[in-house]
Amino acid sequence: MSKKYDFKPESLMMSHGYKPELSEGSIKSPIFQTSTFVFKNAQEGKAFFEVAYGLREKEASEEVGLIYSRINNPDLEILETRLKLWDNADDCAVFESGMAAISTVLLEFLAPGDVLLYSSPLYGGTDHFIKEFLKKIGIHTISFTPNDTQEDIVKRLKNSGLANKLSMIYIETPANPTNALIDIEMCNEIALRYSSDDKKVYLTVDNTYMGPLWQHPLKHGADLVLYSATKYIGGHSDLIAGACCGNQDVINRVKILRTFLGNMAAPHTGWLLMRSLETLKIRMEQQATNAEQVANYLNEHEKVEKVYYLGLIPEGTSEHKIYKRQYNSPGAMLSFDIQGGEKEAFKFIDNLKLIKLAVSLGGTESLVEHPATMTHAGVAPAFREELSITEKLVRLSIGVENHADLIWDIEQALAKV
């Protein structure tokens, strides 16, 4: 084997970044259930703090010393070393929730008076944080939808009179729950256009829906990639966590604010996520295979009006071009319009036997929900219509079950409508 051979991320998820000889030869990392770490001597304690608090640059050969579990902990460090591989990022920071990762990034890179440009619809928690909290601290916001062109967006920025205050562009693609696509490279062009020598406009992508396997935003010009690790990364619907990946400079900033907000993940959560990462690829691939079968079934069903699934985007459209460039799979999230409205949607949902009614996504079990009255109930009704989030829309997160069982379940529930 040549020296330059690189193992694929899925081959490194079992061992990368962990040294068994530091843990009694244990093949798996123990849970370092400890609040603090003993220094060998006072000089070492001083050196560790100098690096942790940014008082001096770390030397090339120097490892960041373990100090206190709010600052660092082996379970989190090993997890971050593995998680960053999927996005080919310099570094990663893990958090106690997706919202903790999102709010920390927004607080670190925005200041009062700045403008945040964001895509709509966003995850409900993010939307609330932007509209309520960021507004309260004097951050201006401008939104756009997947239907807007670059010209539309630039025009809106110019008309606001605040274009020179643009500091961050924040997007979610595909949009939840309709799978509408946003072109990351187009957003990067806008970010570059408004960046200057002394002010960089950061591009942030919430990649929860398609990452870390099927979309790699850093490759398309994003600076920060955010995850609710509660979803595909955790994958078993048994924990809440978040993550942020990017280059060394941005993650250093994110980690410093994390230290002072104290919203890092706990060691046990870090350990669970390492266990999840070992099967990440096979889980997600199985979920995508199942989703394709379900989407094709729904697409042929007489009681289904429309299926929102990346694998069904018509060829030759501009959306298909973005799909081909930005994604390497249609993913495992899909929505569909059932014939009728809320009554028919509820009848279908309440008659499912295997697929469970719950919000969240990306877990091993398939889930169903009704966006208009659940995850997107907080969106203004007129705007919901504009985004195609109507009463007939049903969202599915497809799991790892046998796809024939999923289709049987959907078939019998549709028959009762």
Ligand SMILES: *Cc1c(COP(=O)(O)O)cnc(C)c1O
């Ligand atoms: C779930 C979710 C979040 C929030 O993550 P938590 O782990 O629940 O805090 C953010 N963005 C998207 C797209 C999500 O699906």
